[in-house]
Amino acid sequence: MAEFAVVDRAIPAHLQTPLQVGSLILHSRVLQSPLAGVSDRSFRQLVRRSAPQSLIFAEMAHAGLQLAGRDRWEFLPHEQPIGAQLFGDQPATLAAAAQQAEAAGAVCIDLNMGCPVSKVTRKRGGSALLREPELAIAIVQAVAAAVSIPVTVKTRLGWEQVTILDFAQQLEAAGAQLLTLHGRSRSQGYSGQADWNWITRVKSRLSIPVIANGDINSPADAIACLQQTGADGVMCGRGSLGNPGLVGAIDRSLKTGEQTPELELRDRLQLAREHLLLLWEDKGAAGLLQARKHLGWYLADQPDYQDLRQHLLRSEDLSQSLDLLDAAIASVVC
Numbered sequence: 001m002a003e004f005a006v007v008d009r010a011i012p013a014h015l016q017t018p019l020q021v022g023s024l025i026l027h028s029r030v031l032q033s034p035l036a037g038v039s040d041r042s043f044r045q046l047v048r049r050s051a052p053q054s055l056i057f058a059e060m061a062h063a064g065l066q067l068a069g070r071d072r073w074e075f076l077p078h079e080q081p082i083g084a085q086l087f088g089d090q091p092a093t094l095a096a097a098a099q100q101a102e103a104a105g106a107v108c109i110d111l112n113m114g115c116p117v118s119k120v121t122r123k124r125g126g127s128a129l130l131r132e133p134e135l136a137i138a139i140v141q142a143v144a145a146a147v148s149i150p151v152t153v154k155t156r157l158g159w160e161q162v163t164i165l166d167f168a169q170q171l172e173a174a175g176a177q178l179l180t181l182h183g184r185s186r187s188q189g190y191s192g193q194a195d196w197n198w199i200t201r202v203k204s205r206l207s208i209p210v211i212a213n214g215d216i217n218s219p220a221d222a223i224a225c226l227q228q229t230g231a232d233g234v235m236c237g238r239g240s241l242g243n244p245g246l247v248g249a250i251d252r253s254l255k256t257g258e259q260t261p262e263l264e265l266r267d268r269l270q271l272a273r274e275h276l277l278l279l280w281e282d283k284g285a286a287g288l289l290q291a292r293k294h295l296g297w298y299l300a301d302q303p304d305y306q307d308l309r310q311h312l313l314r315s316e317d318l319s320q321s322l323d324l325l326d327a328a329i330a331s332v333v334c
C-alpha cells in the first residue's frame with residue numbers, strides 16, 4: 001500500500017499507511033463516531049470539510065424502524081466514505097436493513113453493541129448484546145452474509161465486568177471485519193476515564209483492525225493512545241461536539257506532524273452560526289431546536305459568553321439567534 005507523504009517519528013510507521021477493512025480501503029485512520037441526535041447531515045458536512053478521507057457514520061438507526069420506512073437513507077457521493085450504524089436484536093431484520101443501507105451507498109455496516117441507553121438495551125440491543133454473545137454472533141453472521149460491504153462492530157469492555165477478550169474473538173470469528181472498542185463498560189456509562197489497557201489486550205488477540213475509542217480529544221491523545229494500544233486507528237466522539245474540526249486536526253497531525261491551531265473565538269462563533277443555518281435549511285423548526293445544544297457546545301468553555309449561551313438556548317426563532325451571534329461576532333476584539 002502507498003505511504004502518506006510525510007512521516008513523523010513519534011507515529012508508528014504502519015499508521016501512516018491506508019487502513020484496509022475487508023474490501024474497503026480507508027485513507028485515514030481517524031474516524032468520526034456515530035452520535036445519536038448529533039451526526040446528522042449538517043454535522044457531517046462540517047466534519048467532512050476538514051477530514052475529507054475519514055470514515056464517518058450516519059446516526060444510529062433501529063433496523064426494524066428503518067425497514068418500516070421511518071427515515072430514508074441517502075448517502076451522497078460527497079459524503080463518502082460514510083457508514084451506516086444499526087442496532088436491533090433480530091438477525092434477519094438487521095440483515096435486511098443492512099442491505100438497504102448498502103443499496104443507499106453506505107461503505108460499511110457498523111453493528112452497535114455498545115449503546116448503554118436503557119431504551120435500547122431493554123430491547124436486547126446495543127450493549128445488551130454483551131450479555132448475549134450467541135445472539136451477537138448470529139447477528140454478525142446474518143449481516144455479513146447479506147451484504148458485500150464490510151461489517152464492523154462497535155462495542156464496550158463488557159456489561160459490568162470486562163468480558164471483551166472472548167467477545168471480541170467471537171465477533172471476529174463470526175465475520176466482523178473491524179472492531180471499534182470504547183474503553184468503558186456499559187455500567188460506567190460515560191464516566192471516569194476510558195481504560196485503553198484493554199484495547200491493547202484486545203488488539204494483540206485479533207487479526208482484524210481495532211479502532212480505539214474513548215477520551216481521544218486531541219492529536220496528542222490520539223498519538224498517546226495509538227502508541228500505548230497498538231490500535232489501527234482512533235475514533236472521536238464527544239470531543240467533536242462544538243469542535244467538528246477535531247477529526248481533521250488529528251488526521252492531519254498523524255499524516256504530516258502538523259498541528260492545527262485552535263479556532264479563534266470569532267471563527268468559532270462563525271462556525272456555530274453556519275451550523276445553525278445548515279440545521280435550519282435541512283430541518284426547519286426542528287433544526288432550530290436541535291441547534292440549541294450545538295450552540296451550547298460551541299460556547300461551553302467560554303466563560304465570557306455564558307449569557308449569550310443562555311440566550312441562544314432559549315431563542316425560539318432563527319433571526320433572533322442570528323442577531324445574537326452576529327452581535328457577538330462583531331464585538332470580538334481581534
Ligand SMILES: Cc1cc2nc3c(=O)[nH]c(=O)nc-3n(C[C@H](O)[C@H](O)[C@H](O)COP(=O)(O)O)c2cc1C
Binds near residue numbers: 060085112154215236
Ligand atoms: C450524544 C452522544 C450520542 C452517541 N451516540 C452514539 C451512537 O449512536 N452510536 C454509537 O456507537 N455510539 C454513540 N455514542 C458513543 C460515542 O460514539 C463514543 O463511543 C463515546 O462517547 C466514547 O468516546 P468519547 O470519549 O470520544 O466521547 C454517543 C455518545 C454521545 C455523547
